[in-house]
Amino acid sequence: xxxxxxxxxxxxxxxxxxxxxxxxxxxxxxxxxxxxxxxxxxxxxxxxxxxxxxxxxxxxxxxxxxxxxxxxxxxxxxxxxxxxxxxxxxxxxxxxxxxxxxxxxxxxxxxxxxxxxxxxxxxxxxxxxxxxxxxxxxxxxxxxxxxxxxxxxxxxxxxxxxxxxxxxxxxxxxxxxxxxxxxxxxxxxxxxxxxxxxxxxxxxxxxxxxxxxxxxxxxxxxxxxxxxxxxxxxxxxxxx
Amino acid sequence: xxxxxxxxxxxxxxxxxxxxxxxxxxxxxxxxxxxxxxxxxxxxxxxxxxxxxxxxxxxxxxxxxxxxxxxxxxxxxxxxxxxxxxxxxxxxxxxxxxxxxxxxxxxxxxxxxxxxxxxxxxxxxxxxxxxxxxxxxxxxxxxxxxxxxxxxxxxxxxxxxxxxxxxxxxxxxxxxxxxxxxxxxxxxxxxxxxxxxxxxxxxxxxxxxxxxxxxxxxxxxxxxxxxxxxxxxxxxxxxxxxxx
Numbered sequence: 001x002x003x004x005x006x007x008x009x010x011x012x013x014x015x016x017x018x019x020x021x022x023x024x025x026x027x028x029x030x031x032x033x034x035x036x037x038x039x040x041x042x043x044x045x046x047x048x049x050x051x052x053x054x055x056x057x058x059x060x061x062x063x064x065x066x067x068x069x070x071x072x073x074x075x076x077x078x079x080x081x082x083x084x085x086x087x088x089x090x091x092x093x094x095x096x097x098x099x100x101x102x103x104x105x106x107x108x109x110x111x112x113x114x115x116x117x118x119x120x121x122x123x124x125x126x127x128x129x130x131x132x133x134x135x136x137x138x139x140x141x142x143x144x145x146x147x148x149x150x151x152x153x154x155x156x157x158x159x160x161x162x163x164x165x166x167x168x169x170x171x172x173x174x175x176x177x178x179x180x181x182x183x184x185x186x187x188x189x190x191x192x193x194x195x196x197x198x199x200x201x202x203x204x205x206x207x208x209x210x211x212x213x214x215x216x217x218x219x220x221x222x223x224x225x226x227x228x229x230x231x232x233x234x235x236x237x238x239x240x
Numbered sequence: 241x242x243x244x245x246x247x248x249x250x251x252x253x254x255x256x257x258x259x260x261x262x263x264x265x266x267x268x269x270x271x272x273x274x275x276x277x278x279x280x281x282x283x284x285x286x287x288x289x290x291x292x293x294x295x296x297x298x299x300x301x302x303x304x305x306x307x308x309x310x311x312x313x314x315x316x317x318x319x320x321x322x323x324x325x326x327x328x329x330x331x332x333x334x335x336x337x338x339x340x341x342x343x344x345x346x347x348x349x350x351x352x353x354x355x356x357x358x359x360x361x362x363x364x365x366x367x368x369x370x371x372x373x374x375x376x377x378x379x380x381x382x383x384x385x386x387x388x389x390x391x392x393x394x395x396x397x398x399x400x401x402x403x404x405x406x407x408x409x410x411x412x413x414x415x416x417x418x419x420x421x422x423x424x425x426x427x428x429x430x431x432x433x434x435x436x437x438x439x440x441x442x443x444x445x446x447x448x449x450x451x452x453x454x455x456x457x458x459x460x461x462x463x464x465x466x467x468x469x470x471x472x473x474x475x476x477x478x479x480x481x482x483x484x
Contacts, residue, residue, distance in 0.1 A: 013484075014484060015484075051327045052327065052481065052482065053323055053326065053327055053481065053482060053483065054482060054483070054484075055482045055483060055484045069481065069482065071329075074327060074328055074329040075328075075329045077327070079324060079327045081320045081323060081324050083319075083320050084320075085319060085320035085321045085323065085324040086321070087252070087256060087319075087321060088319075089256045089259045089260060090252070090255055090256060090259065091259075094252070094255050098248055098249075098251075098252040099328070101244060101245065101247075101248030101251075102245055102248060102325075102328050102329060102330050103328065103329065104244070104329075126259065142324070
C-alpha cells in the first residue's frame with residue numbers, strides 16, 4: 001500500500017534558523033502514526049508542511065499522491081492546530097456549523113461528531129466559557145467533521161483527563177480501522193504505546209521510526225521513555 | 241468562489257456580532273449620538289448642519305467598519321482560526337466576500353438608522369435620501385476593505401486600534417470636510433487626490449448640493465469602487481496559505 005505521506009529531503013527555515021534538516025520519512029496509510037519528540041523538535045513545523053501551511057526551503061512532501069497543499073487535498077486532509085483554533089465568541093454548535101458549511105457536510109454529521117468528541121450537552125455553550133480540554137475537543141471536532149482521509153492532529157490530548165484520553169485514542173483507532181490515516185503528535189511518551197507506528201523527532205531530524213515493539217527491542221528498554229533516552233544518548237543515536 | 245462558503249462566512253461573522261450586543265449597540269447608537277451632537281453644535285447656524293449632515297451620514301460607517309473589520313481580521317490571524325481556515329476548501333475570495341457581505345449588512349442597518357435620525361428628527365433635508373444611504377453602505381464596504389488590508393500590518397490589537405488614526409484621520413482631515421480642497425496647500429491637495437475618502441466625501445457633498453448627478457459624481461463612484469476592489473485584492477494578497 002502506498003504511504004499516505006512521503007517526505008523527501010524536507011528542509012524548513014524559520015526565523016533564520018534551519019529547523020528541519022533534510023527530513024526523510026513516510027506515514028503508513030490506514031494507521032495511527034505517533035509523531036513524538038521533545039518540545040522544539042520540529043513536530044508542529046512538520047505537520048504544517050503536511051497540511052501545506054508552511055513555507056518550505058527545499059524537499060518534497062507528497063500527501064495522498066499529490067504535492068502537499070494542493071487545492072484538491074483541502075477537503076481530504078483534516079488539521080487540528082496545536083493552539084485550539086475556535087471562535088471564542090460562538091457556541092460549540094455555531095463553530096461546527098460554520099466548519100460544516102465550508103466542507104459541505106450535513107447536520108447529522110455535526111451531531112455525530114459532537115458525540116464522538118464527548119461534547120454532548122455543550123452544544124449551546126459559548127466556546128469562551130468551555131474548559132481548556134473542551135476547547136481542544138471542539139478544535140478536534142472541526143478537524144474530524146469532513147471525515148478526511150488524512151487527519152493531522154497536533155497534540156490533541158493535551159490537558160485531557162485519562163478517561164477522555166483513552167476514549168479519544170480508541171476513536172483514533174476506530175477511524176484508522178475505517179480506512180483513515182492519522183498523524184498524531186505528542187510530547188508525552190506514555191501515549192506512544194497507543195500508536196501503531198512511531199516517528200521520533202529530535203532537533204529537526206528523524207531519530208528513529210518503527211512500531212513501539214520494534215523500538216523497545218532495538219534499544220533493549222522496557223518502556224518507550226527509556227527507549228527514547230537510549231536512542232538519544234546511545235552510540236549511533238542520531239541514525240534512524 | 242463558492243456562494244455557499246461566502247454565505248456561511250457572512251453568517252458566521254454576523255453570529256459573532258450577535259454574541260457581542262454591546263458592540264452592536266455602540267455601532268448603531270454612537271453615530272446617531274454624534275449626528276445629534278453636530279446638530280446641536282450648529283443650532284444657531286442650521287445651514288452648516290444642512291451641508292455637514294449628509295457627508296457625516298456617509299462617513300460614520302466608513303470609520304466604524306474600518307475599526308471593526310481590522311480588529312476582527314486581526315483576531316482571525318492571531319487566534320489561529322485563519323491558519324486552520326486556509327487549510328480547508330474555503331477560497332480567499334469566499335472569506336473576503338463573506339466579510340464584505342456581513343459588514344455591508346451591518347452598515348446598511350447603521351446607515352438607515354442614522355439617516356432616520358438625521359432626516360426624521362433633526363430636520364436634515366435631502367432630495368436623494370436613498371442615494372445617501374446607498375453611498376453610506378458603499379463607504380462602509382470601502383472602510384471594511386481598507387480595514388482588512390490594514391489588519392495585515394498589525395501584530396496586536398493595540399496596533400490595529402492605532403491604525404484608525406493613522407489610516408482614517410488623515411483622510412478625514414484632507415477630504416475637504418474641514419477645509420475646502422481648493423484652499424489647501426498644493427502638496428496637501430496632491431495627497432488628498434490619492435486618498436479614497438476624498439472621493440467619497442465629494443460624492444456625498446454633491447448630494448447635499450444642487451444637481452449632484454454629473455460626470456464628477458460618476459467619477460467619484462468609480463474611484464470608490466476601484467479603491468474598494470484594490471484594497472480587497474491587496475487584502476487577499478496578505479492572506480497567505482503558506483506562512484514562514
